Amino acid sequence: MRGVALGLTAALMLAGCATTVSPVEVTRFHLGEPIARGTIMVAPLGEAAPSLEYASYAAAVEQELARAGYSVAQGNLGTEFVADAGFTRANRVGGPERSPVSIGIGAGGFSGGRRSGLGLGGGLSFGIGGGKGGDIVVSELSVRIKRRQGDEVIWEGRAQTEARGSNPAAQPGIAAEKLARALFAGFPGRSGETITVK
Secondary structure, three states, X not given: OHHHHHHHHHHHHHHHHOOOOOOEEEEEEEOOOOOOOOEEEEEEOOXXXXXXXXXXXXXXXXXXXXXXXXXXXXXXXXXXXEEEEEEEEEEEEOOOEOOOEEXXXXXXXXXXXXXXXXOXXXXXXXXXXXXXXXXXXXXXXXXXXXXXXXXXXXXEEEEEEEEEOOOHHHOHHHHHHHHHHHHOOOOOOOOOOEEEEO
16 A cells, blocks of 8 residues: 555656646748848837737747847837737637546455455546646737838748646746747748747
């Protein structure tokens, strides 16, 4: 029984640490030519007024643009490029959450010390960490890089992921970093190709 108790304790600890990480679906488009670098600023896509949530996405995009070789400027300082960034978050109803861990407890044969071949056997299996269903938060980030002069779009991309509302991955700050990192992975990427980034 001690071994069963130890196994149960270990599984409970594992269930507490288990998190489901959803992949990010990324699609990018460009002209197939080398993407020019230079000074760039991030601006809201469309006419939506910036918000605190937008600030999380803008900061994540700025960080990835810097990694991609751009010199990020704050404010409208006559940069060579503008990165229009926008995001959406929507809820959809999800199904029951499946348990990440299943434990099986079995009883071996017992014959009272005799080799009679008779025995008792049984098994019990139950899930740990499962829960009721909840809303799925679908987060999407869109970025369009254009030259300031002439408004010529030289690159654009979209990244989308989802997570249960109770999962930390659904929080705006975490989702923004995850989406931006996936969107700019291997920048500029293959034009017109949809990839999955884990």
